[in-house]
Amino acid sequence: MRIQHVVKNLKLSTALLATMAIAGSCTAAPVPRVTTTYEGSSENFSNPERGFYKSMEPLDNNPAPPLQLSELQQVRREKLSTIRRYYLLSDFRDKPISQPYLDMISNDLKTVRKAGIKMIVRFTYNWLGGGPDAPSSLMLSHLDQLKPILRANSDVIAYMEAGFIGYWGEWHHSTHNFTDHTTGKITNDAKKVALKILSVLPKNRMMVVRTLGYKKQIFDNDLPLTSEEAFNGSNRARTGHHNDAFRSTKSDWGTYSGNLEVMEQEKAWLNLDTKYVVHGGEPAGPSDPPEWDDCPGALTDFARMHWSGMTVNANGNYSVPVYQSWREQGCMNEIQQRLGYRFRLIDSAIVDKVKPAGTFSMSFRITNDGWASPYNPRSLEVILRHRETGQQYYIPVAESVRRWMPGETKTIDIVCGIPANINSGEYQVLLNLPDPAPKLYSRPEYSIRFANQNVWEPSTGYNSLLRSVNISPNVAGETYSGTQVFKLR
Template sequence: MKLKLVKSIKLSLALLMTMSIAGSCTAATVTTNYQGSNEDFPNPERGFFSSSMSTQEDSPLDLSTVQNVKNNNHTLIRRIYNIPNYRNSALPQSFLNLIKNDCESARKGGVKLFLRFTYNFEWEGPDARRDIILSHLDQLKPVLEQNKDVIAFMEAGFIGSWGEWHHSTNSLDNSGDRRTILNKILSVLPTDRMVAVRVPTYKTDALNNSNALTPQEAFNSSYRARTGHHNDCFLASADDAGTYDSSNAEKTKSFLNLDTRYVVQGGETCTTSEYDDCPNAMKDLERMHWSYLNRWFEENVLKGWQDQGCLETVKRRLGYRFRMIDSNIPDKVKPNGTFSMSFKVTNEGWASPYNPRNLEVVLRNKNTGQQYYLPVSEAVRMWMPGETKTVNITGGIPSTMPLGEYQVLLNLPDPTSTLRNRPEYSIRLANQNVWEASTGYNSLLRSVIVDPNAGGDTYSGSQLFKASGGTNSQSPSNNNSSKTVTFYEDSNFSGKSQSFGVGTYRADKGQLNQV
């Protein structure tokens, strides 16, 4: 009996020792819950937009106009090019230069454009022949490719009144010509950009497919996956002034409800009606996954929404709106060790992003400011409205990574090389106390300590955190951000400047010296 008891005690002690050793080999994980925010703030490629029209080359998009748009919390400008003088001729280089300059103004100002080309801006105004349109699109191709970073998408344009594909004076408002021109637009646009057509049947007829996109077809760069929708008479009537099938509007809405999960949808109101109240607006904006809406037209409809109390909700929920729920992050990790974390995010907007979007985890040394970032393979465009997504992330800590405490941050930058360094083009989360305007990062409000004595597995994969530069680099996606420093006052230093890193400085005889 004693022998059995001794064996039992030894076995229990051995089990406890095994459990203790296993526990010491695994770093503790800290769960953080995040508080949501109801603030209306700008995010790229979504929300209310402002509209600007150019006739020939007489009205370029200047930087002050872009800045006024930004001051209204808008990140999108609809740029309409009304080109009646070129109905029968090639586009001159001066016009192509105008588009380039407009894109540069947008780039400098921190917004994106969506474009429409039209040969008139009036009811039953004259358009151009098909061969002219096709040749104009060939001319536009290099400009579109060179400036795709600030082109969110295109509205189909070119045909008929206002470029909305009806009342063509050249009889182009038929399935065959629409198909030819839509295919041409899609062929000259960069393959990661979409085009929006005015009426859903224009898409289904032109592409010979009446089915809505499936998750398997989403974002696969096919013409169907790149053709979205714009409704420029939202809530004007039971069928939105002919946008939907007048005999079965519900059928069209059911198609759009499925198709617009994966393509861009937006537009504007055009007149007051019995259908334009808040309940109808909120229902259809959500059902058809609207990403963008004209803020200034039609004024009486929008004023009605303001008076009825839904305008602020519309501002917040157009497009995507990602809110972090919680995260699980290790408190320590060793050099050459495995960094594993997860987070849970929900989309409180009415749509998901329609353009590609990157995701990366950033570790920033609290003392030196040195940054390391880990690109994450994650389909952000599949963070669907109304759904909650859990993202699991695993990467390796470099063996040469300096020891110390690192803040953990999340970055969702624009994937284009010209904009990924620009914080205003990164996605902001709808949470309190997480946004860093100077970097475009979202703080996860946690730190991890790189410690050689930390437990955990040695990393054997290929996804290592990458150094983003020296201590002067605030972000792997933002090498020009300002740094937080502390100054001791010195009158001799007034009006002078020099480059410096993070730290505390004393001004002495007109020079800054780190202390």
């Protein structure tokens, strides 16, 4: 690996201090910084809430058995971070969900947490061959039953597919006429179910619907999300998309209109909306026409609609020929790497030395080589770790990682204070992007890894910036006068 160290005198102007992510109201003398450049990595590795995921489906027309820790640990060994779990409610079409079944769902989510992965959830009243769904009153009642479980375990729920309505919970062929499969229209009862799902989920989790037309009708709004609306916690900002017939026909089996001119408008709409909401799904078997799912078209749609994930075993493995075709054509590695976010450090500039109670300053540049940004909240921290004792100090950075958009490079500037009582010594500088949920915060499996060589620490979940700062009372410089100071871990 080639790392360049160039000492530069960078003056921290008043304007720069005003815009720095965690700057306090202070002034600082010019400080020497060391610039480090980083090598990217083409390795395919696991990262939270992105990439291919395993689909855990009912057995024939029977509910799937409880999840086993060993099978989920195997999922992690396959470099997957997420599963999709179908819960078949066929036994409860005319009555409340039983307590044993509710207990199974709760235990499944606990097992998911133990395994260090997350779950995409879908509930359906039918499976093979379709069949009846349930009246809206019962769906709403079932959601009330599920609410405490979903809320208590939302930390390991990646997102929830709308489900409940129609065959496979895909909102078509509903026996209670929630949707009109020929016109794409939905009823007020369908809207109520969607809004109920959003009400039982916490504000930091999204629901996804089967077509963009459904989202427009649920909210009586034909416009895609704007940057101003993004991630604001509103129901519209929390509603994404799942395409369960990716590149299978020219209309993706009704995902789009089928008219190429109209379909272009629909994809342009999704291009804007999916910048800020999750988009996932699956193929539906070999395409018609046969070349429709070839690599060029697939890569174009993945990028344009900001795909975050796709099943590896969808539709009873009907997707296998599609994936085999992508391997043979040579685009599978790119798909594995670019589904969702993929952050790559470019360089950093970090102060070389600082005194206790002095000013620490740094900046780094990072780019997103993936097709999407993170869709759930994500923290960012700077860590200082004593090279000999391992003692750690950290400070949160007020930066929205969800706005590190595909193809964009971000520069993050940081100015903060060193504690007055810190021990002298050499401190490694690291970045941490943990899951903000308290039960997951300290678990490396839930932290984001950068696509760089030699920066990832699997034991901590930190990304090393390959630099240290010397903290000593003998260092010259002004005392930090702001409020943002590193805290002892």
